[in-house]
Amino acid sequence: MRVYGRPLVEGDARGELLVTRQPISFYGGVDPDTGVVVEKGHELEGVGIGGKILVFPYGKGSTVGSYILLRLAKNGVAPAGIVNESSEPIIIIGCLIAGIPLMDRVDIGSLRSGVAAEMHVGESNAYLDVEV
Amino acid sequence: MELTRWEERALRGDMGEALRLAMRAVVKVGEALGAERLVPITWAHVSGISYKNIGDAGLEFLEELAGRGARVSVKTTLNPAGMDMERWREMGVDEGFAEKQLRVIRALARMGVQATLTCTPYLYGRVEPGEHLAWAESNAVLYANSVLGARTNRDGGPLALFEAIAGRAPYAGLHTDEGRVARVVVDFAPAAERLRGLYQVAGYILGRIAGPRVAVAEGLPRPSAWEVKLFLAAVGASGGTGLVYLPGVTPEEPRVAGDAERVSVEPGDVEEVEAMFSGEFDAAVLGCPHLSREELVEVLRYLERRGGARRRLVLFTARAARDRSLEEWAGRLGVEVFYDTCMVVSPIVGRLGGRVAVDSAKAAYYLAAQGYSVRLMSRRQLLDYVAGGGD
Numbered sequence: 001m002r003v004y005g006r007p008l009v010e011g012d013a014r015g016e017l018l019v020t021r022q023p024i025s026f027y028g029g030v031d032p033d034t035g036v037v038v039e040k041g042h043e044l045e046g047v048g049i050g051g052k053i054l055v056f057p058y059g060k061g062s063t064v065g066s067y068i069l070l071r072l073a074k075n076g077v078a079p080a081g082i083v084n085e086s087s088e089p090i091i092i093i094g095c096l097i098a099g100i101p102l103m104d105r106v107d108i109g110s111l112r113s114g115v116a117a118e119m120h121v122g123e124s125n126a127y128l129d130v131e132v
Numbered sequence: 133m134e135l136t137r138w139e140e141r142a143l144r145g146d147m148g149e150a151l152r153l154a155m156r157a158v159v160k161v162g163e164a165l166g167a168e169r170l171v172p173i174t175w176a177h178v179s180g181i182s183y184k185n186i187g188d189a190g191l192e193f194l195e196e197l198a199g200r201g202a203r204v205s206v207k208t209t210l211n212p213a214g215m216d217m218e219r220w221r222e223m224g225v226d227e228g229f230a231e232k233q234l235r236v237i238r239a240l241a242r243m244g245v246q247a248t249l250t251c252t253p254y255l256y257g258r259v260e261p262g263e264h265l266a267w268a269e270s271n272a273v274l275y276a277n278s279v280l281g282a283r284t285n286r287d288g289g290p291l292a293l294f295e296a297i298a299g300r301a302p303y304a305g306l307h308t309d310e311g312r313v314a315r316v317v318v319d320f321a322p323a324a325e326r327l328r329g330l331y332q333v334a335g336y337i338l339g340r341i342a343g344p345r346v347a348v349a350e351g352l353p354r355p356s357a358w359e360v361k362l363f364l365a366a367v368g369a370s371g372g373t374g375l376v377y378l379p380g381v382t383p384e385e386p387r388v389a390g391d392a393e394r395v396s397v398e399p400g401d402v403e404e405v406e407a408m409f410s411g412e413f414d415a416a417v418l419g420c421p422h423l424s425r426e427e428l429v430e431v432l433r434y435l436e437r438r439g440g441a442r443r444r445l446v447l448f449t450a451r452a453a454r455d456r457s458l459e460e461w462a463g464r465l466g467v468e469v470f471y472d473t474c475m476v477v478s479p480i481v482g483r484l485g486g487r488v489a490v491d492s493a494k495a496a497y498y499l500a501a502q503g504y505s506v507r508l509m510s511r512r513q514l515l516d517y518v519a520g521g522g523d
Binding site for chain 1: 153156157160161163164165179180185186187188189190192193268287288289290291294
């Protein structure tokens with residue numbers, strides 16, 4: 001299955017999908033050293049996002065979150081790619097400085113965790129190929 | 133998005149790698165926000181510079197950017213750091229942290245950023261109504277839009293830096309007339325009696341109601357200069373909005389959407405916020421946002437009339453407000469003054485024993501989130517406590 005979206009930060013990624021319906025705050029919500037979600041009560045609490053194609057509706061919380069994405073990348077525990085319904089500046093800037101491919105305007109309701117996927121974000125198009 | 137020829141060349145990298153990266157960031161964010169073009173800015177204010185938050189990765193990123201020749205193209209100021217740049221030892225900051233924090237600021241200074249290290253840039257420069265800015269730091273953004281009539285979105289720290297380098301911001305949101313239309317009107321009249329002297333509580337309530345929506349505040353008596361600061365800082369802590377129309381304060385006539393929601397604030401809402409921040413305390417901290425010079429003088433004058441401080445009081449202000457005679461006066465009254473930082477981003481509250489009184493709902497919110505015991509009160513109550521009366 002191929003899902004199209006809007007290209008935001010160019011790059012290619014391959015990995016297992018990790019999907020949540022809840023927004024993510026990278027600042028305070030994700031441990032920058034381990035890539036594990038630490039936000040209390042989040043449905044991904046305790047789960048590592050490193051190497052995954054991370055799918056969530058949109059970002060929330062402090063704008064320091066951009067730097068947390070960069071710290072995750074330097075520590076080798078960043079997501080391989082990010083797919084949003086609607087990306088806001090914290091995520092866009094974070095992905096840009098951390099070199100994480102990013103696309104949005106994707107109906108994430110059809111995506112499931114644990115499935116292998118490949119993501120391509122070019123200058124004018126972006127899509128996600130998901131194993132069915 | 134429609135770009136000028138200069139912007140296109142910058143985006144292609146004709147003028148260097150650093151400008152290309154900055155322009156890319158601004159354009160990408162602009163596209164996501166639906167901006168049709170960029171708008172030149174006159175002043176950028178950069179936040180998120182505490183080493184505690186950005187870590188080695190952030191430090192290396194800034195040093196790399198400076199090393200690649202990045203330079204800001206407009207006046208650019210800085211939010212507070214994680215410590216007083218001179219008296220950090222007294223705040224409980226260790227040497228390793230101090231060295232890294234210094235490197236963060238040096239990297240930014242190499243790019244041409246002025247190390248003002250204050251969250252009140254609006255006190256130290258002129259801004260004309262209608263001027264376009266790129267400010268991070270929510271209280272400053274709210275002040276710029278709501279009090280100065282300038283136009284800025286609530287940008288994040290790294291975005292504001294990219295905008296400073298590019299000299300441009302996406303023409304979207306609060307930069308545009310449509311983005312400044314109020315979607316909610318908050319009427320404080322039913323709780324006005326209960327809110328006397330508690331603008332910070334009013335602001336906290338408004339932020340919770342407004343969320344990301346531009347708001348009009350009605351039914352509040354006209355606040356003084358420092359009360360406006362406390363009010364807007366509180367709005368920024370509990371809500372995502374960057375503009376509140378305050379009758380008698382905001383130079384712009386409010387534009388209100390036909391279908392704007394109307395919400396009345398009841399006395400119970402005030403009690404609810406007070407109950408959130410009703411912890412025990414044995415010291416007091418003031419200066420969120422940083423105290424102006426006038427506020428410093430007022431605080432010291434009040435304490436002098438009351439015979440000085442009998443309990444511990446720490447004040448935070450900008451280095452630009454520093455004055456030897458004021459410092460000595462504070463010292464004689466038993467009051468400490470720090471610069472460049474505040475109670476939220478430095479380790480001072482832990483140093484004070486972890487239980488403090490504040491007059492800022494923003495400080496209360498962020499200190500409570502760090503696990504400290506916080507009591508929110510009016511400035512008068514707080515000073516009476518420090519002077520040893522009341523309480």
